[in-house]
Structure formats: structure tokens, C-alpha cells
Amino acid sequence: MKALKLLDGGKAGQGDSKYREIVWKLEERGRMGENIVGACLMQGSLLHTKLVVKILDAYPKLVNDVFISEDYYGLSPLHIAIVNEDPYMVRYLLHHGADVNQRCYGAFFCADDQKAGRTDSLEHEYVDLPTKTNYEG
Secondary structure, three states: OOOHHHHHHOOOOOOOOOOOOOOHHHHHHHOOOHHHHHHHHHHHHHHHHHHHHHHHHHHHHHHOOOOOOOOOOOOOOHHHHHHHHHHHHHHHHHHHOOOOOOOOHHHOOOOHHHHOOOOOOOOOOOOOOOOOOOOOO
């Protein structure tokens, strides 16, 4: 209960919090924490794109369901479609409610020298990172 109060905005339990709705069963996810939509989009083929459309038509809440592993936490179908350079899927996802403010917090998305210093917090979803880095990107 104490953890939930912290997540809700501190000791008083009042605050502007946002929870992610995890739609796909946790025990039925892949090694990277992906659901069936993420698994299909990672294939990048026309056949898998058509399958994603059918799945999302049947289960629309999956449009914002994210990867939940430590390395890829927060990766969404929209992120994958952008990486795949698939304008059709990007447009489809946006027209079906994809959250454009979704962020990835997994270790994969951190600079290499910051990965060991990542820490979690009950006060916010994102991870705390060391401020010093030698990343030059």
C-alpha cells in the first residue's frame, strides 16, 4: 500500500500519476517482454504487417502495450514502426490511438557508460541515471 501511495504522488497519495495499462498477459510475452504485436512488427514483413492490422482491429488496446523487459522497457508498436521506416504502419497506429509521448526506459536505450548506474524509483516510472557520461551523440 505504501508503494502505491508513493506512485500516486507521494506520502499523501495525491498527485498527477499515470499508470501504463499492460494488456497482454505477462506470462505470454517473449524474452524481450514483447506481446504478439511487437513480435510481428519486429519481423518487418508485409505478411506480419497485415497480421498486426487484424490483431489491432480485434484488440485495439494493444496499440499502446509496451515491452516490459529491463532492456527494452517502454518500446511500443509505434517505435518499432518508425525504426522499420514503415509509413503505412506509423499512420495506422497514429490513427488508432498510438501514444506519441510514449518513452523507452530500458537499458538498451542508455549510453553504455550509464547502464551500470541505472536505479529504479517508486516515485516515477523512468530510471535515474548518473549525470556524467562520455557519450558524444
